[in-house]
Amino acid sequence: MRDAMAMLANLGLSLALAAAASPAVASPVAAPGPHGRFQEMQFVRASVQRNQDNLSAREIVERVKPLMGDATYLGFLYDPATNIYTLKFLRNGSVIWVDVDARTGRVLRRSGN
Numbered sequence: 199m200r201d202a203m204a205m206l207a208n209l210g211l212s213l214a215l216a217a218a219a220s221p222a223v224a225s226p227v228a229a230p231g232p233h234g235r236f237q238e239m240q241f242v243r244a245s246v247q248r249n250q251d252n253l254s255a256r257e258i259v260e261r262v263k264p265l266m267g268d269a270t271y272l273g274f275l276y277d278p279a280t281n282i283y284t285l286k287f288l289r290n291g292s293v294i295w296v297d298v299d300a301r302t303g304r305v306l307r308r309s310g311n
Contacts, residue, residue: 252300258283261303262296269294282306 253261255274262285263271269287276283281301287294287310294310 252281253303255283258298258300258303259285262298262305265305266294266296276300 255276259271259274266287266289269289272286272288272293274283274285281299283298283300285296285298287296289311292311294308296308297306298304299306
C-alpha cells in the first residue's frame with residue numbers, strides 16, 4: 199500500500215512539473231478535476247468496448263446502398279458518442295442523409311429526397 203501511495207505521489211509530482219514546464223494554452227473547456235481524467239478514461243474504455251460489436255463501415259454501406267436506388271453514394275461520418283453512421287447520398291442535385299445504427303445496421307432516419 200505504501201509503495202502504491204509513493205508511486206502515486208511521484209506520478210502527481212511528475213505531472214505537476216510537466217504542466218509547469220508546458221506553455222499555457224487557453225481552453226474554452228475547464229480542466230478536469232482530480233478524478234476527471236480517470237472518469238474520461240472509463241468513458242473511453244466503455245465506448246470502445248460498446249463499439250467492438252459494430253459492423254464495419256463497408257458492411258453498413260453495402261447494406262444501405264441498395265435501398266437508395268439511383269442515388270450516388272458520397273461518403274459517411276461516424277459518431278462514436280451515439281454509435282451512428284451517417285451516410286451521404288446525392289440524387290438529382292439533392293443531398294440525402296441516412297442515419298444507421300452501427301451495431302445492427304438498421305436505418306434510423308432519412309432526410310432529404
